[in-house]
Amino acid sequence: MLFSLLIVQFMFWGIWWPFVLLSIILFGRLWCGVLCPEGSLSEFANRFGKQKAIPKWLMWRGWPFVSFLLTTIYGQMTSVYQYPKPIFLVLGGSTVAAIIVGLIYGKNSRIWCKYLCPVTGVFALLARLAPFKFKPDLAKWKGYGTKKTIQVHCPTVLPLRNMTGAADCLMCGRCNNHRNAINLTWRSPNEEILRDGHTNQSIYTSLLIIYGLCGIALAAFQWTNSFWLNHMRDVVESWLLVHNIMWVFNTNAPWWIFTNYPEEHDVFTWIFGIELIIYIAGIGFIIGSTILLLISITAKIANSGYKLSVFNHLSQSLIPLGGCSVFIGLFALTVTLLQKYANLGFVWINDFKALMLALSTIWSIWLAYKIIRQYSTSTWRTISSLCFMFIVFGIINYSWLLVLHIWILKSDSVPWNILWFPFKF
Ligand code: SF4
Known part of the structure; x- marks a missing residue:
């Protein structure tokens, strides 16, 4: 039992978490868009939820800052890196919160991931250094005209035609080749900041x-x-x-x-x-x-x-x-x-x-x-x-x-x- 707990502790904090951070710098927020269970559950719940309009208080841009500070300090108070109970409390609590937010707000989107997730702010910072991003080509967008296209539901509700960086993009790939205009493109890791x-x-x-x-x-x-x-x-x-x-x-x-x-x-x-x-x-x-x-x-x-x-x-x-x-x-x-x-x-x-x-x-x-x-x-x-x-x-x-x-x-x-x-x- 003790051994299996140690394995879990090592896999979780020793391997998974540091390398999720590294993956954001290397591949953008691929983790968020493709692998994160919290985001997926929130979006899944959203399909059956009330789909209410997003209130202003929820869109306050200070939430990622506040939630990062609070979870960092709380994690140290409860020794989250050492014991499974606080891990379940913190991750379980945020998963439940993500599902509740999904059940109430937004439409075919991940409002939790965009505004409230405790690590969304840090991930958005690191994603600015990623060496590629989904980039729209305006000329091709306009050239596509009024031809029929499948509607894309961007989980973070980005303005696909005018998006500029990778900070808020979850790299889910849904907009890839949309209107023959959006593609994954290489860039300098300094580009978004400079x-x-x-x-x-x-x-x-x-x-x-x-x-x-x-x-x-x-x-x-x-x-x-x-x-x-x-x-x-x-x-x-x-x-x-x-x-x-x-x-x-x-x-x-x-x-x-x-x-x-x-x-x-x-x-x-x-x-x-x-x-x-x-x-x-x-x-x-x-x-x-x-x-x-x-x-x-x-x-x-x-x-x-x-x-x-x-x-x-x-x-x-x-x-x-x-x-x-x-x-x-x-x-x-x-x-x-x-x-x-x-x-x-x-x-x-x-x-x-x-x-x-x-x-x-x-x-x-x-x-x-x-x-x-x-x-x-x-x-x-x-x-x-x-x-x-x-x-x-x-x-x-x-x-x-x-x-x-x-x-x-x-x-x-x-x-x-x-x-x-x-x-x-
Ligand atoms: S739909 Fe496109 S812009 Fe929106 S998160 Fe997915 S890859 Fe990024």
């Missing part, structure tokens, strides 16, 4: 990149090794003990609030659960706000005056590095599971992660440079803007340096102390 990034954007997309991928997700991957969290626990819990506030050390929280598996010797006290939430939210907020400030300054310098559209465009240069950061975090879990249960050594793994980070950083720098060049009117503006973006990329890389190297060294290792000392309380 060419359409100034129009195909919103502040919520930027917030998801900055606070989601580069803030909260990074904090969620680093807390298990975090020197800062341990130090915060020492300070807070000592204070509570001194003041005789003992109920916070109880371990009676149900597993669906905080991790509670006594048989595995893995139980959160109330105070640890609260500290964990504060840590992830706090670190995510600090990293995110610093990046937000730096990109705002970059946008102002590059464009000779602040413009939200330039800020949003520049934020998209972080997609390769932010996506790689999430992949590395999930891949670390794959390796941990293999080391723990199959006793396989991976002496090369940190070098591999460092290489991935270096390559994705170079990609992000290149995108930032090309975006800045679209707005900058002088060389000094280009160079000074790029300097601020270097600090942004440096912050993300430094966060990973802490996790992969500094925090796993002994705290009395003198050279590295210098790096974390400024952050001591």
Whole structure:
């Protein structure tokens, strides 16, 4: 029984999830359109549902940002990567929600996938890097005239004639060759960000990149090794003990609030659960706000005056590095599971992660440079803007340096102390 659970855990979090993310970068949202059971069930339910008009609150573009933050934090509270019960709760809950939404809203569509799925925002970001997309040819579209054609129901209700990118396309292939005008075409992985990034954007997309991928997700991957969290626990819990506030050390929280598996010797006290939430939210907020400030300054310098559209465009240069950061975090879990249960050594793994980070950083720098060049009117503006973006990329890389190297060294290792000392309380 235990062995089969481990196999499921490994297949699910170790193989499936990191490689779904990778597949989005390589093939677009093929997973969503062809393989995802949630989307299929939602669309199937929609056939028999009420097919009501989509209300405005449901189309709010901030949902992917909010749901990503909430599920990331909740996943850490309940140790979703370690135990099957929270997996069933999170995935089962979202599947039920997807079916309910399908039963009520939309017509022959996947409203859940477009607006509400907790990972739709991240998938839409990564799909911008995919090397191909379904592209309409306007001349052929018009040339088709009034000849009879089979109607296509795009699951995300895209304007097929005028669609520009791959972010919201689920790669279901239904529109392939529609009116002899839409075909799968190759493109540069930079095209969607560089060419359409100034129009195909919103502040919520930027917030998801900055606070989601580069803030909260990074904090969620680093807390298990975090020197800062341990130090915060020492300070807070000592204070509570001194003041005789003992109920916070109880371990009676149900597993669906905080991790509670006594048989595995893995139980959160109330105070640890609260500290964990504060840590992830706090670190995510600090990293995110610093990046937000730096990109705002970059946008102002590059464009000779602040413009939200330039800020949003520049934020998209972080997609390769932010996506790689999430992949590395999930891949670390794959390796941990293999080391723990199959006793396989991976002496090369940190070098591999460092290489991935270096390559994705170079990609992000290149995108930032090309975006800045679209707005900058002088060389000094280009160079000074790029300097601020270097600090942004440096912050993300430094966060990973802490996790992969500094925090796993002994705290009395003198050279590295210098790096974390400024952050001591
Ligand atoms: S119908 Fe075409 S545009 Fe719509 S999701 Fe499918 S492949 Fe993408």
